[in-house]
Amino acid sequence: MEAMDAQAMRRHNVALVMELIARDAPVSRVELARRTGLTKATVSSLVAELTGAELVRDLGPEPGRAPGRPAGRLVLDPYGPVALGLQFGSGHIAGVILDLSGRPLARRLRRFDVAAGGAPDGVRAARPVLRQLFDEATTAGRLVAGVGVAVGGTVSHGLVSALPLGWHGVDLRGLVAAELRALDLHGLDVLVAGEVACAALAEYQAGAARDWLYLGGEEVIGLAPLNPAASLAGDLGHVPVRRRGEPCPCGGRGCLDRYAGRPAMAAAAGLADAGVTRLLAGEEPLAVRVREQDPGALRALHRASEALADALIGVRALLAPETIVLGGRLAGLGEAFRHAVVGRLGSGLTVRLSRLGPDAAVRGAAGRVIARVVADPLAWIEG
Ligand SMILES: [Zn+2]
Structure with a gap:
């Protein structure tokens, strides 16, 4: 093998080991060897390089483990960069x-x-x-x-x-x-x-599946795959959902944002205060009203959920996702909103609420x- 090839192979393998530790930590060297198909000696050498650079840390054998062959538990180094x-x-x-x-x-x-x-x-x-x-x-x-x-x-x-x-x-x-x-x-x-x-990446790094789609946002409404290798991210908020609908500052008409965006939903619910991002305000006024079963807020929620479900028709046809994670401000509207979207969409698509907070x-x-x-x-x- 040429020297360059060996170097490229090592680069690939060290990344492979790092990725598995990131995904499955804590994990042992034996387990890494099994999953990568590399020899235990190669894995140990790659791990030594990663621990030396403070990218990976060996937590040592599990406490209480019987003596004999201690299996190190590898994690991304919480004291590293x-x-x-x-x-x-x-x-x-x-x-x-x-x-x-x-x-x-x-x-x-x-x-x-x-x-x-x-x-x-x-x-x-x-x-x-x-x-x-x-x-x-x-x-x-x-x-x-x-x-x-x-x-x-x-x-x-x-x-x-x-x-x-x-x-x-x-x-x-x-x-x-x-x-x-x-x-x-x-x-x-x-x-x-x-x-x-x-x-979407935060969702993936918190353990969600790679082939799911993320739908949400705090300031905007967007769509992105959870797969960190994908760079696609769509501006769903400005997909038209209503023909001859309301004009939008983007220059379009009947955009989803005019029905499911923060100011639009607040206006539809008759709220004077559209609210600000949850990082600043905690919960939005609309979410509070929805929980209190305020009729105006529920109407705004249903109008938004219908517009969102309609925007997803094209997404389903194009990308055929099995699961969509509803995140950001829309997740803040809770189970009532998720339920309304699912009701309009029908079966065949799982919609989950993100468990991440407004700092996602x-x-x-x-x-x-x-x-x-x-x-x-x-x-x-x-x-
Ligand atoms: Zn628009």
Whole structure:
């Protein structure tokens, strides 16, 4: 075998082992050898490389295990490098530090009217959040593997368009990288994605199946596969569901967002306050009214559920998903909303409510950094 081939093979195998540990932790070397088909000696050597770089930790034999042949339990190293997540919402900037196992070590939330100014102002407002997160990471003696950024919009050719923020064709990656340089932080990866794609990844990393679809969002309504290898994320909120329906700020007509979006649902329920993201407010006014069985709120819920189910007709025809996870703000509407959507959709499709909270997108943003380290650990080790 050529030297290059051996190197490429090692890169592949170390990623394979890392991925299995990420997915199935805690797991033993014997188990890894069985699942990968590699020899135990090869697995031990790959694991040694990962533990040496503090990407994987051996918890040792299970307490109480009979002596003899102790089986180490391998996990992603909770004391290894960390990932930073940042999220831009219309009224806030959220930040989080995750360890490799996905556990939050610190959170920051800054109220800021991101939608009021342009993108440069909004991103500059993230500087104190970034500084605090980096200070926390440094104080804890952690290396930062990168910064993931979630935004309530879509990313196309590296440029962000976010209707709730009034952003069009924004080089968000470049703006965040400039903020990092202003903080004297150099050479860090910045990964930008829509909040829906990020929340879908958070769902996957929390244990949901790879072939499920995620539907939801806090600021927008989007659709994304849970599979971290897929980069597709659809802006379902601006799929037309009503012919000659209400005009939409996107330029379209009868968009789903006009029936199931936060302001539209609040207006339909007769609420003066449309509410803000649950990160700031906890529960939305509409969700509270739904629980109280307020007739106006229930009408708005049913109108939204019908529009959403209608938008899913095309999705079903195109992607034939078996299971959809309803997340974000729509999950906050609870079992009543899920039930209404299922009732309209009919059988053949399972709809589940996400168990993640309103921080799913910011955690998923940091999760993308972790996913990148897991997918190519040698790049981190060699970098
Ligand atoms: Zn629209």
